[in-house]
Amino acid sequence: MTVSKKNGKVYNPLESMMSRFEIAAKKIQLDPSIYQVLINPARIVTANLPIQMDDGTVKVFEGHRVQHSQTLGPSKGGIRYSMSVTLDEVKALAAWMTWKCAVVGMPFGGGKGGIKCDPRTMSKGELERLTRSYAAAMSDVIGPDKDIPAPDMNTGPQEMAWIVDEYSKIKGAFTPAVITGKPLTMGGSAGRVEATGRGVMVSCRSAMSKLGMNPQESTCVVQGFGNVGSISAKLIEMLGVTIIGISDISGGYYNKKGIDIEKAIKFKERNNGTLEGFKDGRKISNDKLLELETDILVPAAMEDQITRNNADKIKAKLIVEGANGPTSSDADDILDKKGIYVVPDILANAGGVTVSYFEWVQNRLGYHWTEERVNRRADRVMKQAFNEVYAAAQKHRCNWRIASYIVAIKKVADTQKLRGVYG
Numbered sequence: 532m533t534v535s536k537k538n539g540k541v542y543n544p545l546e547s548m549m550s551r552f553e554i555a556a557k558k559i560q561l562d563p564s565i566y567q568v569l570i571n572p573a574r575i576v577t578a579n580l581p582i583q584m585d586d587g588t589v590k591v592f593e594g595h596r597v598q599h600s601q602t603l604g605p606s607k608g609g610i611r612y613s614m615s616v617t618l619d620e621v622k623a624l625a626a627w628m629t630w631k632c633a634v635v636g637m638p639f640g641g642g643k644g645g646i647k648c649d650p651r652t653m654s655k656g657e658l659e660r661l662t663r664s665y666a667a668a669m670s671d672v673i674g675p676d677k678d679i680p681a682p683d684m685n686t687g688p689q690e691m692a693w694i695v696d697e698y699s700k701i702k703g704a705f706t707p708a709v710i711t712g713k714p715l716t717m718g719g720s721a722g723r724v725e726a727t728g729r730g731v732m733v734s735c736r737s738a739m740s741k742l743g744m745n746p747q748e749s750t751c752v753v754q755g756f757g758n759v760g761s762i763s764a765k766l767i768e769m770l771g772v773t774i775i776g777i778s779d780i781s782g783g784y785y786n787k788k789g790i791d792i793e794k795a796i797k798f799k800e801r802n803n804g805t806l807e808g809f810k811d812g813r814k815i816s817n818d819k820l821l822e823l824e825t826d827i828l829v830p831a832a833m834e835d836q837i838t839r840n841n842a843d844k845i846k847a848k849l850i851v852e853g854a855n856g857p858t859s860s861d862a863d864d865i866l867d868k869k870g871i872y873v874v875p876d877i878l879a880n881a882g883g884v885t886v887s888y889f890e891w892v893q894n895r896l897g898y899h900w901t902e903e904r905v906n907r908r909a910d911r912v913m914k915q916a917f918n919e920v921y922a923a924a925q926k927h928r929c930n931w932r933i934a935s936y937i938v939a940i941k942k943v944a945d946t947q948k949l950r951g952v953y954g
């Protein structure tokens with residue numbers, strides 16, 4: 532994960548996550564021995580992967596798989612390809628997955644994998660050999676009942692297909708449930724592409740209902756117009772909310788009468804995937820976009836967008852975090868004092884991991900669900916999770932973010948106590 536620098540301060544979203552974990556752990560007076568278990572990953576595997584490059588030379592790549600927790604079930608979490616991959620980062624991201632799976636009640640622990648490489652400089656053949664070599668090296672630690680990887684930064688359905696193929700060859704049996712985020716023809720799930728944005732919409736709808744906000748009279752600004760941002764914008768618009776601002780890397784676009792999201796998506800598709808040149812809104816900076824007069828703000832681009840430097844200027848009543856880590860922990864108190872409600876990332880964007888769970892379930896059943904069934908079940912999971920967090924916030928008198936961590940930590944800690952440790 533990138534460490535961003537704003538006004539001289541270095542932000543690290545993983546430290547932000549840990550500081551919230553600490554607050555929640557204190558609030559529930561987490562048993563110190565369970566605390567020790569939860570701050571350490573259960574298992575770390577590092578493999579050196581020698582690959583023949585297209586020019587005939589051999590390069591050795593470092594790959595990791597970290598299983599932070601398997602208390603609630605097999606660990607689950609993506610594999611990323613990036614030069615910034617370090618073991619520390621993978622360890623922290625694996626812990627993040629433990630809380631995300633637990634808060635929505637998935638029977639999974641947290642895991643994460645990564646290979647330090649620059650996929651942009653590699654050919655498809657080199658990437659395939661690297662991916663297959665990683666799958667072979669990890670074949671004893673991953674598996675449908677052990678640890679189920681998925682795509683993350685710079686990996687997608689193609690890499691997942693190679694991993695299923697390699698793993699299945701090694702085990703001598705076709706095993707699609709070893710991984711999620713597969714192509715549809717290899718056991719991927721209907722609804723997976725829209726799942727995260729859909730979960731953001733359901734979280735937003737639940738929060739609006741608790742706060743007595745009428746969708747028809749509400750406005751929303753969405754930062755980021757990729758998979759999560761564009762789909763969240765489309766589905767929140769369908770609730771009757773007016774989307775007055777959208778943005779991507781090219782900048783922000785503001786129209787107080789409302790932006791037609793379907794039109795913006797079509798524009799982006801025709802325009803090489805960017806909003807550059809979009810005329811249905813006045814061009815503004817991404818910083819100004821966050822500070823617009825709006826009822827709802829959905830940061831769905833990247834980490835550390837709301838920090839102590841701009842939190843005071845945020846005018847939204849409700850923030851629904853589509854991205855991972857868009858708010859740094861030093862902004863939390865400022866937002867609380869302003870009375871701004873935040874549906875945190877580990878809850879709001881957990882629709883993706885929920886449908887990944889459904890993909891695994893379908894693979895194990897040997898059956899395909901319709902998109903309608905996937906959506907109905909995922910919506911129910913997200914709604915229940917929100918209600919659970921809301922109740923925890925009332926009980927512990929804390930914001931929804933800390934309540935989400937409380938719900939997640941309690942589930943893992945209570946189960947860990949029942950399972951016990953070596954005595």
Ligand code: NAD
Nearest residue numbers: 727755756757758759779780817832833853854855880883
């Ligand atoms: P994506 O690459 O599809 O889209 C990212 C969008 O953000 C693009 O529109 C890009 O132009 C824009 N962007 C990048 N830098 C920006 C900036 N400085 N200001 C404004 N916009 C900027 O990525 P995605 O899959 O939509 O993921 C977005 C966020 O959601 C990430 O934090 C990701 O970790 C998180 N997330 C994604 C999923 C998923 O299923 N895709 C699940 C959970 C969390």
